[in-house]
Amino acid sequence: MKAMLIVAHGSRREASNDEIRELARSVARRAENSFDRVSCAFLELAEPNIPDGLRELIRDGVRNIVVMPYFLSAGRHVAEDIPGEVDLVRGEFPDVTIGLAPYLGLAHAVPDLLLQQAAIEGARQ
């Protein structure tokens, strides 16, 4: 079984955390054959945290996980905190493959996405 774990920062505003949970469901609907499970976890301020999110997938039989940082820039969270938490769980489960995807901001399609979003506003003017 293969899974994606979307990792977001987490917010004091519960509606923002719910947006991430809804995003995970939306990705799961599109994942079809690429991922059997898609769930989310938070670096801070919301549940589950990253180790617990990974452990839940492993407990459910997942043996291959891609961690997807839902961040736009490579600050300390992306460069140090997320890899550190992933390494913790790698140490607990050496037989499970846990990979770390490039953070969202690195996606080559981001410039086109910005143009599309701007066009929505342009159409309203």
Added chain:
Amino acid sequence: MKAMLIVAHGSRREASNDEIRELARSVARRAENSFDRVSCAFLELAEPNIPDGLRELIRDGVRNIVVMPYFLSAGRHVAEDIPGEVDLVRGEFPDVTIGLAPYLGLAHAVPDLLLQQAAIEGARQ
């Protein structure tokens, strides 16, 4: 003249701010007929701030600006801070049209983008 102003949070890490400046150049290269100018501004911690970014475009002859919040969730920054700074400049230049695009996290293509980024890592495993 029409312009897009990409608004990011701003970081103490100058490399992160430079990523945004490079993103603006990348969007500009793709903007072709949709925008004559694409620049960026920061909510805090980096220059220019939002009012100065807008004023520079207006000084250069732009009369139609779409502000594009480079944010993944609708916290206080997206809901209050950015609209407040935009309103300030709207008050100074009532003949200039300044629209506010939906923040990046609302883009319908985000789930597919996450799947693409995860596939990059999946291919490495």
